[in-house]
Amino acid sequence: MAEQMRLDKFFSSQSLASRKETAKLVRQGRVLVNGVPAKAADQKITPGCDRVSLDGEELSFQKHVYLMLHKPAGVVSATQDGRYPTVLDLVPPELFRRGLFPAGRLDRDTEGFVLLTDDGEFAHDILSPRRHVPKEYEAVLDAPVGDAEVEAFAGGMTLESGEVCKPAGLCVLPQGDGRMVRVTLVEGKYHQIKRMFGALGRKVEYLKRTKIGGLPLDENLPKGSCKALSSREVSAIIKHI
Numbered sequence: 372m373a374e375q376m377r378l379d380k381f382f383s384s385q386s387l388a389s390r391k392e393t394a395k396l397v398r399q400g401r402v403l404v405n406g407v408p409a410k411a412a413d414q415k416i417t418p419g420c421d422r423v424s425l426d427g428e429e430l431s432f433q434k435h436v437y438l439m440l441h442k443p444a445g446v447v448s449a450t451q452d453g454r455y456p457t458v459l460d461l462v463p464p465e466l467f468r469r470g471l472f473p474a475g476r477l478d479r480d481t482e483g484f485v486l487l488t489d490d491g492e493f494a495h496d497i498l499s500p501r502r503h504v505p506k507e508y509e510a511v512l513d514a515p516v517g518d519a520e521v522e523a524f525a526g527g528m529t530l531e532s533g534e535v536c537k538p539a540g541l542c543v544l545p546q547g548d549g550r551m552v553r554v555t556l557v558e559g560k561y562h563q564i565k566r567m568f569g570a571l572g573r574k575v576e577y578l579k580r581t582k583i584g585g586l587p588l589d590e591n592l593p594k595g596s597c598k599a600l601s602s603r604e605v606s607a608i609i610k611h612i
């Protein structure tokens with residue numbers, strides 16, 4: 372049977388209002404449960420079963436939270452670090468949830484899309500090489516690449532360490548004289564893109580993750596900001612699996 376939850380816990384878990392704010396909303400008569408004004412903030416509801424609305428708008432229930440962060444350079448993909456700011460330091464209090472962690476790491480100097488969630492199973496699914504969820508990156512290299520490098524990526528490269536990579540996509544972008552590329556990986560080895568280009572005698576000068584699965588980084592999300600994803604956006608990440 373679905374688990375019951377206090378109304379104020381429901382509101383705070385969905386990043387809608389703090390417990391204190393929920394009590395106020397209830398007093399103001401703005402919260403309805405199954406069409407009837409809620410009696411108290413500690414009233415028990417069954418999320419996903421009872422219909423809860425605020426100011427006439429029905430609220431959907433998300434058990435977990437999924438955030439898109441536009442990571443700037445200089446921030447580490449960790450939950451804590453003694454030296455550098457972490458991706459969690461960029462989450463505003465209204466979106467923060469205990470148990471949040473980055474689903475996949477970007478290097479400190481890499482920018483772009485980091486998914487933060489408290490859903491371990493989902494994170495495992497999108498990171499597992501067996502699930503083949505593609506991650507897309509844009510990179511600027513120190514020297515041009517061409518067909519030979521595209522073929523090397525597609526063939527599954529062997530790194531200098533001896534590690535063998537899964538076939539990866541490499542597309543030379545029209546702008547940038549052969550130095551601007553799009554890379555698609557279905558796995559996430561340590562420094563993978565830098566090491567793949569390193570094995571081909573190139574250096575990565577700039578790197579940004581632009582897409583996870585079917586969900587691109589929101590172009591309107593400023594660097595250093597984060598936003599909650601809707602359930603439709605979360606599904607877009609894995610829809611092709």
Ligand code: URA
Pocket residue numbers: 476477478479481561562563564565566578
């Ligand atoms: N590959 C890298 O080399 N660095 C990243 O941050 C991501 C992929």
